[in-house]
Amino acid sequence: MKSEKTNCLIVDDEPLAANLLKKHLEQFSQLHLVAACGNALEAFNLLQKESIDLLFLDIQMPGIDGIKFARSLLHPPSIIFTTAYRDYAVESYELDIVDYLLKPITIDRFLKSINKYLLRTDNQRLSFARAEKEESSGEQSIYVNTNRKYVKVLFEEILYVESLKDYVRINLPGQCITTKDKITDFEQKLPHHFFRVHRSYIVNIRKITAYTMHDIEINGKEIPIGISYKKEVITFLKRTSANE
Incomplete structure (x- = not known):
């Protein structure tokens, strides 16, 4: 498990859905909510100023939808899509997201997503740590x-x-x-x-x-x-x- 805080950003134009995610996030000491944005443009501006590790991104939003927004980011953080519709599941997974959550999001389902994120980031750090070590003699x-x-x-x-x-x-x-x-x-x-x-x-x-x-x-x-x-x-x- 990661010892440092994970900086999170919620992007959702529905206040009730955003508030539910906030409550779920508050249950985890290792998760830090940096901000909640109501649209993609607001989120884009915040990403230029803040270091975000994990993005909770609604798909259906006015203006730029979540999938188009994710594709527009050159250096996106890890993404968990949140939506009330199943229709976008295949398209969203092509973006190599962490998870796809259907609203209303229960705390049990939220916990599974967080575990997926933590497991993935732990495996990445282990992989890069191995890559940066000096070459040692071993199996060829x-x-x-x-x-x-x-x-x-x-x-x-x-x-x-x-x-x-x-x-x-x-x-x-x-x-x-x-x-x-x-x-x-x-x-x-x-x-x-x-x-x-x-x-x-x-x-x-x-x-x-x-x-x-x-x-x-x-x-x-x-x-x-x-x-x-x-x-x-x-x-x-x-x-x-x-x-x-």
């Missing part, structure tokens, strides 16, 4: 079960790893190997020069050939940077390139 390869046999895969040959629900696809130069494993579990088996940039992708930082604010390029493949990973990923890549 891993055996993975594919097509009923165990195949040796050298860590240095792995370009990136992609999640396929209950499987992961290990992308190597000229070939791919698929094995039954959750990407979060597989991540723990990799050495420090691998880190998560999206809920569906882990990359080998030594294989990155280019990057933008939205994606990383490895061997001609553009790998998206997830919204909730973006801030730390870009900071890490800029620091790495500056040290080279």
Whole structure:
């Protein structure tokens, strides 16, 4: 669990819904509500001045809706969408959000969302801590079960790893190997020069050939940077390139 406070921002044009979120937030000592905004423009101006870790964002709002607003942010915080409609679930998850809460939001459902956020940020910090350590001697390869046999895969040959629900696809130069494993579990088996940039992708930082604010390029493949990973990923890549 994170020891520091998580700065939160509520963006909702419905006062009753915003007040309910405020009450839920007050139940958690590690959550700090910085402000509550009634529209996207007000929220945008506040994000320029305040450091926000977690955004509770309503989808249906006058002017700019929550999904368009999230897409407009270059360095968005982690996002939990709040809405009275189920219709936006698929579209919102394409933005790699933490969670999607249906109104009225109960304290039990709110707690699950906060646990998701804390687990994700803890895993990110662990991944980046491993990436910044000096290289140590250790295992240089891993055996993975594919097509009923165990195949040796050298860590240095792995370009990136992609999640396929209950499987992961290990992308190597000229070939791919698929094995039954959750990407979060597989991540723990990799050495420090691998880190998560999206809920569906882990990359080998030594294989990155280019990057933008939205994606990383490895061997001609553009790998998206997830919204909730973006801030730390870009900071890490800029620091790495500056040290080279």
